[in-house]
Amino acid sequence: MSDLEPQRYTVTRADLVAYAAASGDHNPIHQDDDVARSVGLPGVIAHGMYTMALAARAVATWFPGAEVVSIGCKFTSPVVVPAEGGVDVEVAGTATEADGLTTVKLAVTSGGQKVLGMPQAVVRG
Template sequence: MNPGDVLEARRYAVTRADLVAYADASGDHNPIHQDEAVARSVGLPDVIAHGMYTMALAARAVSDWTGAAEVVELGCKFTRPVVVPADGTVTVRVAGTVKSVDDGLATLALEVTCDGEKVLGMPKAVVRA
């Protein structure tokens, strides 16, 4: 990895079944992630993906790009929900650029979008190069 390298974007399809599986694995059974009526009652447009699930997709892209490299830092702000339709899928796109490589650590600037809108603010990863 070299500073300025553009990492090939990854696309991940998200379904309501994925949200159920994530809720079971994480223990986060907040109904805004599974129940349309509850999601709408709190002002959301529909069921939304867990923020940590969206961040996990970013981590998956980092893993895809770097193989077995150790991730020493991963962070972001949750800025916009990923709305998941009842039927079908929504796609989360993760793109990245190598910002720097110093002392064996590579810093990756990420861009995580859904339907052309950024869903994570200031996402970045630091991996042992």
């Protein structure tokens, strides 16, 4: 088992706008503080799939050119994105190799809080 160098990504509201355009997910909880608060959220939150994509980006950084066999997680806590500046998401991981595959157990946090549950990727190559 080996520890991987943690990767840090700053998420801004502009990132959420770009992700909404690319994904087609224009849910206003990702754009409008009033709407987000009206449904019980602390403010605008990042798309869960965007947060998972940051985990995938870390895996690609650690294993450039590798085939991603699987990647998955549970969405446990939102990443709240302020109107000004941004918020950091940190992806840490440990890798274990067996039978030609590398299993990467991930820890994805923002502000010291775990935001993805049971995140894991399996890569080949």
